Every structure is written in structure tokens, then in C-alpha cells.
Amino acid sequence: MSIPVRAMSKLAWRNLWRNYRRTLIMLLAIAVGAWAMIFMTALLRGMVDDMVRQGIRALPGHVQVHAAAYRDDPSVNHSLTAPDAALLNILAADEVEAWTSRVKVPAMISSEYDNRGVQLLGVDPAGEVELGFETADVVEGRFLEGADDPGIVIGRKLMQRLETRLGKRVVIMSQDPDNAIADRGFKVVGVFKAELESREESIVYAGRQVVQAMLGMGSDISEIAVLGRDYRHPEPLAAHIRAVLPADEVVLSWLRLDPYLASMMAVMNGFVLVWMVVIFLALSFGLVNTLMMAVFERVREIGLMRALGMRPAAIVYQILVESLILLALGLLVGNLLAIGTIIPLRDGIDLSVVSEGMEMMGASSVLYPLLLWTDLLLANAVVIVLGIITSLLPAWRAAQYRPVEALGRA
Amino acid sequence: MAAISCKDLCKYYQQGDSVIKGLDHVNLEIEQGSFICLSGPSGSGKTTLLNAIGGLDALDSGEISIDGERVDQLGKAALSDLRLHHIGFVFQAYNLIPVLSAKENVEFVMQIQGVGTAERERRSMKILKEVGLEGMEHRRPAQLSGGQQQRVAVARAIVSQPKLVLADEPTANLDSKSMEKLMGHFRELNRVHGVTFLIATHDQRVMEWADRRISMEDGRVIRDVLQNNG
Numbered sequence: 001m002s003i004p005v006r007a008m009s010k011l012a013w014r015n016l017w018r019n020y021r022r023t024l025i026m027l028l029a030i031a032v033g034a035w036a037m038i039f040m041t042a043l044l045r046g047m048v049d050d051m052v053r054q055g056i057r058a059l060p061g062h063v064q065v066h067a068a069a070y071r072d073d074p075s076v077n078h079s080l081t082a083p084d085a086a087l088l089n090i091l092a093a094d095e096v097e098a099w100t101s102r103v104k105v106p107a108m109i110s111s112e113y114d115n116r117g118v119q120l121l122g123v124d125p126a127g128e129v130e131l132g133f134e135t136a137d138v139v140e141g142r143f144l145e146g147a148d149d150p151g152i153v154i155g156r157k158l159m160q161r162l163e164t165r166l167g168k169r170v171v172i173m174s175q176d177p178d179n180a181i182a183d184r185g186f187k188v189v190g191v192f193k194a195e196l197e198s199r200e201e202s203i204v205y206a207g208r209q210v211v212q213a214m215l216g217m218g219s220d221i222s223e224i225a226v227l228g229r230d231y232r233h234p235e236p237l238a239a240h241i242r243a244v245l246p247a248d249e250v251v252l253s254w255l256r257l258d259p260y261l262a263s264m265m266a267v268m269n270g271f272v273l274v275w276m277v278v279i280f281l282a283l284s285f286g287l288v289n290t291l292m293m294a295v296f297e298r299v300r301e302i303g304l305m306r307a308l309g310m311r312p313a314a315i316v317y318q319i320l321v322e323s324l325i326l327l328a329l330g331l332l333v334g335n336l337l338a339i340g341t342i343i344p345l346r347d348g349i350d351l352s353v354v355s356e357g358m359e360m361m362g363a364s365s366v367l368y369p370l371l372l373w374t375d376l377l378l379a380n381a382v383v384i385v386l387g388i389i390t391s392l393l394p395a396w397r398a399a400q401y402r403p404v405e406a407l408g409r410a
Numbered sequence: 411m412a413a414i415s416c417k418d419l420c421k422y423y424q425q426g427d428s429v430i431k432g433l434d435h436v437n438l439e440i441e442q443g444s445f446i447c448l449s450g451p452s453g454s455g456k457t458t459l460l461n462a463i464g465g466l467d468a469l470d471s472g473e474i475s476i477d478g479e480r481v482d483q484l485g486k487a488a489l490s491d492l493r494l495h496h497i498g499f500v501f502q503a504y505n506l507i508p509v510l511s512a513k514e515n516v517e518f519v520m521q522i523q524g525v526g527t528a529e530r531e532r533r534s535m536k537i538l539k540e541v542g543l544e545g546m547e548h549r550r551p552a553q554l555s556g557g558q559q560q561r562v563a564v565a566r567a568i569v570s571q572p573k574l575v576l577a578d579e580p581t582a583n584l585d586s587k588s589m590e591k592l593m594g595h596f597r598e599l600n601r602v603h604g605v606t607f608l609i610a611t612h613d614q615r616v617m618e619w620a621d622r623r624i625s626m627e628d629g630r631v632i633r634d635v636l637q638n639n640g
Contacts, residue, residue, distance in 0.1 A: 004522050015509055307493065
């Protein structure tokens with residue numbers, strides 16, 4: 001015999017409102033729990049997303065192409081030729097948002113007062129902007145105007161270290177393919193700021209053609225940086241590029257280029273689940289208590305239903321439906337509350353008072369909550385699935401009553 | 411074949427150091443279509459016997475068969491099905507579901523049985539009219555008097571025309587007129603549809619309606635007599 005779903009559901013709904021104060025308190029607890037799950041997850045996601053984006057911006061790109069030996073020895077000797085037709089074909093595909101080729105070598109920068117080891121980037125400025133460089137971050141002067149721009153753009157922190165300033169000259173020194181010193185004087189045409197001070201201190205931008213000429217590497221480049229459509233899933237793009245590369249060139253996604261950054265994402269996913277389960281465990285005590293009380297108060301009725309011919313499974317079903325209604329209503333309110341509090345914070349939460357700590361974690365001082373549908377679904381699934389499992393205990397207890405004993409209860 | 415066969419039923423309760431005999435070697439044969447009253451003082455075993463026959467309570471020993479099927483050997487689910495499809499109960503206390511209206515209480519068993527909405531509606535309205543609760547269908551138990559609640563419980567027990575009705579003091583809260591009406595209805599169901607009635611009662615007026623009177627004391631059947639109610 002099947003369970004009379006409509007009859008049981010109607011009973012469950014009405015029973016829920018017999019003690020409406022208790023039901024409302026439990027609803028509020030579930031709603032606040034769901035809100036905490038979703039809201040805190042959005043904050044954490046926002047922070048990790050920012051750290052990952054900052055990291056990808058520093059790389060830059062979701063995937064990069066290098067000579068096979070470049071990662072071990074990022075010198076001018078391990079360079080690439082310009083992209084061929086097959087690669088250009090892929091780079092023009094829809095899955096690619098932007099790409100650029102760059103020269104990237106270690107170098108020494110010197111002012112008249114000090115010198116520093118830096119990473120010299122010979123770039124095509126338009127390509128850099130497409131890959132994420134914000135021209136608004138140039139706080140003094142200007143960004144490069146072309147691959148043949150003879151100027152140099154340095155970070156704000158580096159400018160302070162070198163005790164130089166806009167318009168002054170600095171000398172860049174590196175090695176050419178014959179391991180001879182290659183150097184050149186550059187005029188500081190721009191100063192950029194970055195969310196991370198380490199970037200301001202360690203990176204300098206010069207025109208790609210100017211750097212290629214200085215290093216005597218012709219039209220060769222160090223890397224091709226490619227920005228895909230979704231940073232969370234860069235591997236398909238990497239696979240497509242890998243298919244057309246010669247054997248001595250490699251393509252790596254940011255997940256491989258920066259394993260620390262990638263591991264943060266994996267840790268985050270695990271942390272979100274643990275966080276949600278912990279919140280639920282706190283909620284579950286209230287839920288079990290509510291349902292237990294509801295069962296104890298209705299022992300006679302449960303006995304009556306059993307005496308009238310209702311099977312134990314139908315009693316279990318009725319208690320579970322009560323729990324499900326309670327959970328669903330609580331989740332509805334909790335979800336609306338979470339969305340309602342996250343949306344007004346879309347423009348970011350200013351955390352400048354703890355900016356140093358945020359920077360140590362590789363995150364910026366403005367936190368943008370990130371609400372993912374998957375997290376919303378996960379929070380709801382955790383509450384529903386664990387809620388039903390938790391409700392099995394009171395439901396099972398209710399189904400075990402012997403009719404004659406239950407009917408005899410006062 | 412006997413509708414109900416009870417062989418050597420024993421049910422004992424421990425109360426402190428003493429043993430209370432709920433049922434003490436009770437033997438009964440009840441034919442289909444019987445109209446029987448169980449009488450006896452409080453604690454004589456009437457309710458225990460009804461509960462045992464209805465599969466609500468387990469026996470210490472003995473055998474109960476209904477239409478040849480051993481009730482005492484059935485599992486929980488099979489007992490539920492037996493009660494649902496073959497037995498109507500009227501309990502000593504009215505035992506209505508407080509969140510359901512009078513009509514919904516009457517419909518409840520039919521809902522579990524899977525009777526369609528229109529048929530449920532027709533039958534429940536008819537039976538409520540017959541027990542004098544027309545116009546009170548949508549009242550919840552708390553809005554009904556004790557007698558009215560008892561009539562709802564009776565209506566629920568007989569609305570799906572079970573083969574057997576086990577009624578424990580069904581007229582306890584009814585006035586004479588209502589009692590007469592209810593017993594008349596029971597009698598009609600018994601005569602027209604062959605429903606077997608086993609009614610535990612203290613009420614002499616109810617006993618007069620019976621074809622057979624069984625008297626109990628200390629868990630034993632002390633008298634079992636037929637009476638002409640032709």
C-alpha cells in the first residue's frame with residue numbers, strides 16, 4: 001500500500017502550526033543559519049577570488065606558453081619564436097578573450113642612488129591592458145604608448161627604493177643570448193601602483209621591441225600569455241593550444257604555473273563544505289529538539305493513526321514532511337536574507353584598516369563578496385539532506401510506538 | 411466459519427509484586443454478522459480483549475484468528491492493513507485528530523485506503539448526517555461537545571463499512587435519544603451489510619440491543635448467553 005501523500009502532507013502542515021511560536025523560533029534559527037552559511041561563504045569566496053585574480057593578473061593570463069626550459073632558467077636563451085599560423089588560429093577563437101606576447105627576463109635596475117633586482121617585462125602595452133593591466137593604476141606620468149616606446153614604467157615602491165622620480169633616467173642591465181651584459185638607459189615615463197607592494201617593487205614595464213633590441217633577440221619572445229573566458233576551468237584552453245605547439249614548447253595553466261594559488265581554490269571548496277556542515281550541526285540540535293517535542297506531544301494521535309491502520313512508514317513520512325516544510329521555509333527566508341545582504345555589498349567592503357594583513361594573504365584591501373549559484377545550492381542541499389537525516393531519529397521514534405500504549409498516554 | 415476465533419487467550423500485567431490478569435484463558439467463537447455486547451466491571455478485561463482482537467496489543471499466549479487468518483502472528487505492516495481494511499474502532503476516549511475537521515476525521519481512514527475524493531466526500535457527508543452532525547462538518551474537535559466528538563468517532567469507524575467493528579463504550583457520552591439512534595444505525599449495518607459488532611459497555615440499554623451477551627470478570631468469560639432480538 002502506498003503512503004497517502006496528500007493526507008500526510010496536509011497533516012504535517014497543520015501540525016507544524018499547532019505550536020506556532022516554537023515553529024517560528026525554529027524557522028528563524030534555520031534562516032539565520034542558512035544566511036550565515038551563504039553570506040560567510042560569499043565573503044570567503046570573494047577573498048579567495050580576489051587572491052586568485054590578483055595572482056592571475058600578476059602571471060598574467062590563464063595559460064602561458066614558454067620554451068620547455070624557460071621555467072627552470074628564465075633567461076633570454078630560452079625564448080620562443082612568434083606564434084605561427086596554427087597557434088594564431090586558436091588565439092583568434094572564441095574561447096580566448098585576449099592574448100599577448102612578452103619578453104620576461106631577470107634584470108638589474110639602477111638609479112644614481114641604489115639598484116634592485118627586478119623582472120623586466122618587454123610588453124605590447126595594448127595587449128597588457130587587454131590582459132588586465134589597469135592604466136588607472138598609473139599614478140604618475142603615463143603607461144607605455146607602444147611596443148617601441150623608449151620609456152619605462154616602474155612601481156611606486158621601487159621608485160621610493162631607488163630614490164628616483166618621474167622623468168629621471170635609470171639603467172637596466174641583463175644578459176644577451178651570448179651571456180654578455182646588455183644594458184640600456186630608460187627614462188621613467190610612468191609610475192604604477194598595485195594592490196600588492198611586492199609587485200610595485202619587482203616589476204618594470206618597457207616596450208617589447210626596445211627590450212628585444214637591447215637583448216639582441218630579434219623578434220623572439222619569452223612567453224605568450226592567454227586569457228580565457230573562465231579562470232576556474234583553464235585546462236581545455238591549455239589542451240587546445242598544446243595540440244599545435246612544437247615539442248620544445250610547453251603550455252601551462254595558471255593552476256600549474258602557481259600551484260599555491262590553485263591549492264587555495266581546492267582548500268576553499270573543502271572549507272566551504274566544512275563550514276556549512278558545522279553551522280548545520282549547531283542547527284540540528286534545535287531541529288531534533290523541535291521534532292522530538294512535536295512527537296512527544298502527539299503520542300496519542302500517533303497511536304490512534306497506527307490503530308486506524310496507518311503503517312509505520314506513513315508515520316515516518318509525516319514527520320519527515322514536517323521537517324522538510326520547516327527546512328524549506330527556513331531556507332527560503334535564509335536565502336532571501338543572504339541575497340538581500342550580499343547585493344548591497346557588491347561594490348566592495350573597505351578593509352583598508354587591515355590592508356597589511358590582507359596583503360600578506362595576497363588579497364586586496366577591498367573585499368567583494370562573491371555569491372556563486374553552486375554555493376547557494378550546496379548550502380541548501382546540506383541543510384535539506386542533513387536535515388532529513390537528522391529528522392529520521394524522531395520520525396523513527398514516532399513509528400515505533402505500540403498503538404495500545406500510545407493510546408493510553410495522557 | 412467463525413469470523414473471530416479466540417483460543418486460550420492470556421494477557422498478564424505486572425503491577426508491583428502482583429500479577430493482574432487482563433485475559434485469563436479466554437475462549438470465544440464469534441460468527442460473521444454477530445451483534446455482541448461485552449459487559450463486566452472496570453478491569454474485567456473487556457478493553458484488553460477488544461485490543462487483542464484488533465491487533466493493538468500483543469498476547470502472552472493464545473491464538474486469535476479473523477476469517478481464518480492468525481492475527482497474533484501478523485507483522486506490524488500486515489496488522490496495519492488488517493485494521494485499515496477490515497476493522498472499525500470506536501475507542502473509549504473519542505480519539506479524534508485535533509487538527510482535522512469532523513469531516514476530515516471521518517474521511518481519514520478512507521484517505522489512507524485510497525478512496526477517491528468524490529466518493530470520500532459523498533460517504534462522509536452521508537454518515538455525518540446520519541449521526542446528526544449535519545452542518546458541523548467543518549468544526550474541529552475542540553469546537554464539538556463530548557457527545558458530538560463521540561459521534562464523529564463512530565462515523566469514522568463505520569464509514570468504510572468494515573467487516574468487524576470493535577467499540578469500547580461507544581455510547582458513554584450520548585443522551586438516550588442519541589444512543590438509540592446510534593445503536594439503530596449499528597443494528598442496520600449489522601443486518602443489512604452483515605457487519606460484526608463487538609461492543610464493550612456498562613450500559614444496560616445498549617446490552618438490550620445485542621444478540622449475544624458475554625460477561626467478563628477478572629479476565630475470564632463468566633457468562634456467554636444468546637438473547638432474542640429478532
